[in-house]
Amino acid sequence: MIKRKWILILLTVTTVGWLNAQTKTTIALDEVLTKVHESNASIKVSEQEAKMAKYDYNLSSSVFLPQISISHTGIATTNPLMAFGSKLNQEILTQADFVPSTLNDPDQIESFATRISVEQPLINVDGFYQRKAAKTTMEAKELQSQRTKDYLVFESEKAYSQLQLAYVAVEVLEKAFKSASANHDLTENSYDQGLLQKADLLEAKVRMTEVANQLQTAKSNVQNASDYLAFLMNEQGITTYEPAEKLTPTSLKTDTGSTLESRADVRAMDLVSKAYKSNMRADKMTFLPRLNAFARYELYDDEVFQADAKGYLFGASLSWDVFKGAQRFAKTGKSKAGYEKSKQEYQQYLSKSNMELQRALRTAQVAQSKLETSKLAMEQSGESLRIRTNRFKEGLEKTTDLLMAEALYAERQLAYYQTVYEFNQAQSLLTFLTKE
Structure with missing residues (x-):
């Protein structure tokens, strides 16, 4: 016992x-x-925070790197101004297009435009x-x-x-x-x-x-x-x-x-x-002005993804926000x-x-x-x-x-x-x- x-x-x-x-x-x-x-989870979190800060720094490189974009746009219009401009861009204007009745009441026209745009910051x-x-x-x-x-x-x-x-x-x-x-x-x-x-x-x-x-x-x-x-x-x-x-x-x-x-x-x-x-x-x-350069190369046609006409544009822009309230x-x-x-x-x-x-x-x-x-x-x-x-x-x-x-x-x-x-x-x- x-x-x-x-x-x-x-x-x-x-x-x-x-x-x-x-x-x-x-x-x-x-x-x-x-x-x-x-x-350790805390170490991994701190490492990811450091990576996020690094990507924020990489994001700030846009202050001196260019921005490049490409677009392709198609329109159909009977608007007098748009129709005349589209023919002009396509380089297909004829003497008959200057007849007042045609200018005022044009037939529908199709226009397809490919644009390559470049914007380059200079002084920011x-x-x-x-x-x-x-x-x-x-x-x-x-x-x-x-x-x-x-x-x-x-x-x-x-x-x-x-x-x-x-x-x-x-x-x-x-x-x-x-x-x-x-x-x-x-x-x-x-x-x-x-x-x-x-x-x-x-x-x-x-x-x-x-x-x-x-x-x-x-x-x-x-x-x-x-x-x-x-x-x-x-x-x-x-x-x-x-x-x-x-x-x-x-x-x-x-x-x-x-x-x-x-x-x-x-x-x-x-x-x-x-x-x-x-x-x-x-x-x-x-409070200081900003100086940026820009350029655009354009391709036009009345058929999709074609380029019978082309042109370019470049220049610089000096902008200054003098007053934006308080x-x-x-x-x-x-x-x-x-x-x-x-x-x-x-x-x-x-x-x-x-x-x-x-x-x-x-x-x-x-x-x-x-x-x-x-x-x-x-x-x-x-x-x-x-x-x-x-x-x-x-x-x-x-x-x-x-x-x-x-x-x-x-x-x-x-x-x-x-x-x-x-x-x-x-x-x-x-x-x-x-x-x-």
């Missing part, structure tokens, strides 16, 4: 048994980073500045795409560290659970012999249950970290990952001499401001305000980035000092637990003191690895904030 204590244990740990039954996939950090670069100053703005925007989008990749590297390293920490917590708590179970057995034996009170036995059961609950949470964190890694790698389905590397402190980052102005996202903000400036200048240049004044004022706004946003972003960097430096220094302290505390509590366990077996230690020592050792183990995680994250954040 199963004892009552084992029923309690089974009720506690059965809910997490499915995690152990799942197939675990061992994965290294380099493999994670490779899959994130290849498949506002278009030149618009093209410059498009190029600057394209460069900014490329930098933003690069910064997105940098951020995903940082986020992937963080998620991988979370997975490592979760596995360490499971390992520590499994050992703590075994120890708590063994201490419970010793306490129960002593209680059965009348050497301990029932309160001591209940304390041992409570401790064992608490560790089982903590173990359940730790195993749940393993799956949570696995799910997030799968999301970053754009993997489908539910998979439990196991890190190929153990959680250990990384080397301290000391190279923080790079300037924030050279960072990809800061450079992108600066380029966005310059794009606003170019657009402002483009709006101002709309449209241009309002648009110029709005673009100037946008440029001033972008300058303020750039300065604000730079100031905020510098604040974040200084805070990350201080966090890294604090994490480094905490690392050695937490390691010593873990070693001390481990030695204390070993001594108290030996004394408890000999009947020289109270159950309460043993349970407290056991709980303290598990707590300091978890605290140490949590400090390692925080230390590594501080180094990773510094790398991210100072990456050019």
Whole structure:
């Protein structure tokens, strides 16, 4: 017959048994980073945004490239003016066509015209500045795409560290659970012999249950970290990952001499401001005239796709919109305000980035000092637990003191690895904030 204590244990740990039954996939950090670069949805979105900006820049090439079009038109008319003009274009006018009755009431005439038109911009100053703005925007989008990749590297390293920490917590708590179970057995034996009170036995059961609950949470964190890694790698389905590397402190980052102005996202903000400036200048240049050349080659006949008559036309057009109500004044004022706004946003972003960097430096220094302290505390509590366990077996230690020592050792183990995680994250954040 199963004892009552084992029923309690089974009720506690059965809910997490499915995690152990799942197939675990061992994965290294380099493999994670490779899959994130290849498949992450955010990276793909940023790359497409950069492509869209590139096509906008290509679109602006119309400011100096010609526009060529070909058309074929067929008409039938008895309109006096159109009929006379169509015959004239077809080069089929005769003396009889000048008779007033024929001019005023012509027979129906068919005309088919093939036209090849060319329009060549010569001087469009506002278009030149618009093209410059498009190029600057394209460069900014490329930098933003690069910064997105940098951020995903940082986020992937963080998620991988979370997975490592979760596995360490499971390992520590499994050992703590075994120890708590063994201490419970010793306490129960002593209680059965009348050497301990029932309160001591209940304390041992409570401790064992608490560790089982903590173990359940730790195993749940393993799956949570696995799910997030799968999301970053754009993997489908539910998979439990196991890190190929153990959680250990990384080397301290000391190279923080790079300037924030050279960072990809800061450079992108600066380029966005310059794009606003170019657009402002483009709006101002709309007050200047535009010079465009044009040419047209025409083929005429009274049958479709024939060309018995031909002619050409070429010239240049100087146009100047002297006044268009308040449209241009309002648009110029709005673009100037946008440029001033972008300058303020750039300065604000730079100031905020510098604040974040200084805070990350201080966090890294604090994490480094905490690392050695937490390691010593873990070693001390481990030695204390070993001594108290030996004394408890000999009947020289109270159950309460043993349970407290056991709980303290598990707590300091978890605290140490949590400090390692925080230390590594501080180094990773510094790398991210100072990456050019």
